[in-house]
Amino acid sequence: xxxERMMGIDWTKYDGVLFDLDGTLVDSMHVxxxxxxxxxxxxxIDSSVPEDMKxxxxxxxxxxxxxIRKRWQTAMDEDAMQKIAxxxxxxxxxxxxxxxxxxxxxxxxxREKGKKLAVVTSSPMVLVEPVLKRLGIWDDFDGIASAEDQxxxxxxxxxxxxxxxxxxxxxxxTLYFEDSRYALETADRLGITGIGMKTETEPYLDRxxxxxxxxxx
Numbered sequence: 001x002x003x004e005r006m007m008g009i010d011w012t013k014y015d016g017v018l019f020d021l022d023g024t025l026v027d028s029m030h031v032x033x034x035x036x037x038x039x040x041x042x043x044x045i046d047s048s049v050p051e052d053m054k055x056x057x058x059x060x061x062x063x064x065x066x067x068i069r070k071r072w073q074t075a076m077d078e079d080a081m082q083k084i085a086x087x088x089x090x091x092x093x094x095x096x097x098x099x100x101x102x103x104x105x106x107x108x109x110x111r112e113k114g115k116k117l118a119v120v121t122s123s124p125m126v127l128v129e130p131v132l133k134r135l136g137i138w139d140d141f142d143g144i145a146s147a148e149d150q151x152x153x154x155x156x157x158x159x160x161x162x163x164x165x166x167x168x169x170x171x172x173x174t175l176y177f178e179d180s181r182y183a184l185e186t187a188d189r190l191g192i193t194g195i196g197m198k199t200e201t202e203p204y205l206d207r208x209x210x211x212x213x214x215x216x217x
Contacts, residue, residue, distance in 0.1 A: 007195070007208065007210055007215055007216050007217070008217055009175070009216065009217070011113055011115075013173065014115065014173050014174060014175050014193070015115065015116060015169040015170070015173040015174065016115055016116035016117065016118070016164075016167050016169040016173065016174045016175070017110050017115050017116075017117050017118075017174070017175045017176070017177070018117075018118050018119070018120050018160070018163065018174060018175070018176040018177070018187075018192070019107070019117070019118070019119050019120070019176075019177050019178075020119070020120060020121060020176075020177060020178040020179060020180065020183065020197075021119055021121035021123055021128060021131075022121065022122075022123055022179075023100075023179035023180070023197060023199065024100065024103075024177050024178055024179050024197050025099060025100060025103045025107075025119070025132075025137075025177075026097050026098065026099055026100060026103070026131055026135075027097065027098050027099070027100055028092070028093070028097045028131075029053075029057075031088065031089065031092045031093075031097060032053070032056070033049055033050070033053055034088055035084065035085045035088050035089060036049050036052065036053065036056065036064070036068075037049050038084050038088065039065075039068060039076070039081050039084055039085075042076060042084060043068070043072065043074045043075070043076050045068070045072050045074070047072075054201060055067075057180060058155075058180060058182045059122070060122045060147055060148045060153065061082075061085065061122070061123070061124065061148055062078065062148060065078040065081040065082065065085075066078060068081065069081070089127055090126070090127070090130075093127040093128075093130050093131040094130040094131070094134065095134070097131055099135055100197070100212050100213060101212040101213065101214050102212050102213030102214035102215075102216070103212070103213045104135055104136065104137055105213070106213035106216055107137045107140050107141075108137070108140065110140075111140045116142050116167040116168070116169050117140060117141045117142055117143075118141055118142055118143035118144065118145060118163050118166075118167055119132070119141055119143075119144045119145065120145045120147075120154065120159060120160065120163055120176075120183075121144075121145070121146055121147065122146075122147045122148060122153075122154060123146065123148060124146055124148040124149055125144065125146045125149050128144055128146060129144075132144075142166075142167055143163055143166050143167055145159050145162065145163045147159050150162075154180070154182065154183035154186055155182055155183075155186060156186065157186055157189060157190050160186065160187060160190055160192065161190070171187075171190040171191040171192045172191045172192075174192045174193065175192075175193050175194075175195065176192045176193065176194045176195065177194075177195050177197060177213075178194060178195075178196065178197065179196065179197035179198075179199055179202070181196070181202060181204075184196060184207070193208075194207070194208075195207075195208050195209060195210060195216075196208065196209035196210075197209065197210065197211075197212070198210065198211050
């Protein structure tokens with residue numbers, strides 16, 4: 001990769017780095033699309049999964065299930081949807097989902113530089129722990145914050161302020177890598193330096209952003 005395409009970070013400005021999980025550290029969004037497709041098929045829902053995923057991307061798992069049930073008045077309740085999801089997700093996160101290019105080495109670099117590290121994710125810990133352990137970076141993080149498990153949302157600042165307090169770092173000296181605009185905008189309000197992870201639907205032309213961690217040095 002040409003040097004001019006790479007994002008250079010002045011590490012003297014930061015004490016900590018926060019990471020989203022899905023679509024940021026791991027390439028897992030196709031698996032969530034598989035879950036939604038399976039629920040639609042089981043419920044007889046005729047709707048575009050790729051289009052609907054644009055909405056679901058800003059939701060926690062439980063919120064997606066509730067939305068589907070209410071939107072299409074499904075006979076299937078949230079517990080039944082969760083069982084379908086579990087049958088797909090647990091195996092994928094435990095054995096198959098791969099890291100975003102450069103993610104593992106970048107996490108290791110941050111740790112070597114003495115930075116405090118945490119994952120701030122909407123996914124439940126039952127999925128977060130196995131994938132990070134399999135990829136060999138579980139022990140590199142000082143904290144893991146699951147919005148699903150804590151009954152919080154990355155639309156609101158609390159999950160971030162809790163994480164920063166636990167790490168003992170300030171928002172102004174924190175980097176945050178995230179593929180979802182709504183979460184980046186929450187971080188912006190706190191003074192965290194957010195870097196977008198580019199996607200097909202969100203190129204982040206209005207802010208600092210990268211395709212993957214191979215572009216960061």
